[in-house]
Amino acid sequence: MTFHVGLIGSGNISETHARAARAISGVEIAAVYGTNFEKVRRFCRDHGGTPFEDFSAFLTHRPMDLVIIGSPSGLHAAQGIAAAKQGLHVLTEKPIDISTRRADELIEAAGRARVKLGVIFQDRMKPHIRQLKDWIDRGVLGKPLLADARVKWYRPPEYYRNSRWRGTLRLDGGGALINQGIHTIDLLLWLLGDVSRVEAQTATELHAIEAEDTATAILKFASGALGLFHSTTAAYPGYPRRVEISGTEGTVILEHDQIIAADLRKAPDERAGIAPRDENPSASSAVVSDVRGHQAVIEDFLSAIQKNTVPACDGQEGRRSLALVEAIYRAARSPQRTAGV
Ligand SMILES: NC(=O)c1ccc[n+]([C@@H]2O[C@H](COP(=O)([O-])OP(=O)(O)OC[C@H]3O[C@@H](n4cnc5c(N)ncnc54)[C@H](O)[C@@H]3O)[C@@H](O)[C@H]2O)c1
Known part of the structure; x- marks a missing residue:
């Protein structure tokens, strides 16, 4: 089985996400969304995937199974909720967002959409x-x-x-x-x-x-x-x-x-x-140039999707x-x- 990953953000940590994802066999970068389109295009030239500057168009790109969010922290919940509504599993960078109110909205949206939600705490x-x-x-x-x-x-x-x-x-x-x-x-x-x-x-x-x-x-x-x-x-x-x-x-x-x-x-x-x-x-x-921690988080998340189990750090854990x-x-x-x- 191939997992098709969509990346949200194309900055510092998304670079780590791309390298970590590509180190896993059976994983492909399907699409990348960011606000600086020139940077997104360059990113896709390096790591593959279709570049997007329109968030709604990015979310409907297929095949795509999950998104990994590497945008500024205060955008994680809103972007994760939008992805969950499209049936995409959501793995977000820490912190889950910048308020527990928004974290709860994301946890609820993922639950309602029956998609997996994970938070990256690679330590x-x-x-x-x-x-x-x-x-x-x-x-x-x-x-x-x-x-x-x-x-x-x-x-x-x-x-x-x-x-x-x-x-x-x-x-x-x-x-x-x-x-x-x-x-x-x-x-x-x-x-x-x-x-x-x-x-x-x-x-x-x-x-x-x-x-x-x-x-x-x-x-x-x-x-x-x-x-x-x-x-x-x-x-x-x-x-x-x-x-x-x-x-x-x-x-x-x-x-x-x-x-x-x-x-x-x-x-x-x-x-x-x-x-x-x-x-x-x-x-x-x-x-984060040594990507092994992130790779282990992504592997665990993919395994949770495949086996329908709870990721090592799910939304509730990430909220603590x-x-x-x-x-x-x-x-x-x-x-x-x-x-x-
Ligand atoms: N796990 C870790 O060790 C680790 C390390 C660094 C950063 N992070 C987390 O990653 C996130 C990003 O940090 P960074 O260092 O990569 O920052 P960064 O500024 O390098 O990258 C953020 C990117 O998001 C883009 N962006 C801005 N608005 C956006 C939007 N509306 N939609 C999509 N993309 C948008 C920016 O253009 C930029 O490319 C933060 O939440 C941070 O806490 C985690």
Whole structure:
């Protein structure tokens, strides 16, 4: 069977989507839609597919089985809903959109149209992170007590200056938290379960943007565990994301997407130490040149379509990080700096 993919967007991440999709046998780029038609045409020359500048015409192009959305974040739900109404499965980039209200509309539309909806959080597919999830689920860390997650990244001024949507409230929905930090928010929720309360502060001190370039939060997990979270795009020159999780049986430290320490009372049999390192320099760049994470997400999504199962990160799963991000923003705006999730 051949899967025919339609790409929405032809910018930075759509390049990753095209390369990841083309690395999978039985997948063809059928069509590409974007607002800059010259760029879309060039994109199709490189990766195949029919270029479109008219969104309605793109949506009725056939054969086409699914769309992968790589447009600005605030467009994901509206474009996903339009695609679902045409019977197309929808795999969207993170965040699912910039408000849970719109996320819910997309989830509902996909359900009504009986199409699959997936959200790209490729870190969930990384071997070491899956190893850590397995350890936590099997109780190897004991009862989780404390998570310390730091996303001290850097983006140069041009990253915002040359973009019509990054760092804007209308299309990015915020800054360093909803765009960069959300990957790690998603991981914390996936690894440790729901958060029930947050205390937070945000600031815009380095970049000339209307949203925050720095966010900090104290998290209270429903399990009773506590968490400390920072996310910034202002920490020159940018450092690998670091997550330290301590439980009653020991501590595991993740740097970027590698387990760099597993100090456990009882060493588990298996260690993911042999897994190849992801080569993306996320600490200092938005480019995802190592496409293996995205490839694994697309493979999982295609398998969900084929076997009629639930994708690894479906709409409800993808909504969780956005709900927590919204609560962090709410807390940061409130006089007491605190909010329920
Ligand atoms: N998973 C990841 O690691 C990762 C990495 C980078 C970006 N992203 C996500 O991908 C999305 C795009 O980010 P990017 O870095 O590729 O941005 P980008 O600015 O490089 O690309 C966005 C593209 O969307 C196009 N566009 C603008 N309006 C549009 C519309 N109405 N319809 C279709 N296309 C439109 C722009 O012309 C541009 O080509 C964001 O939601 C971002 O959060 C995810």
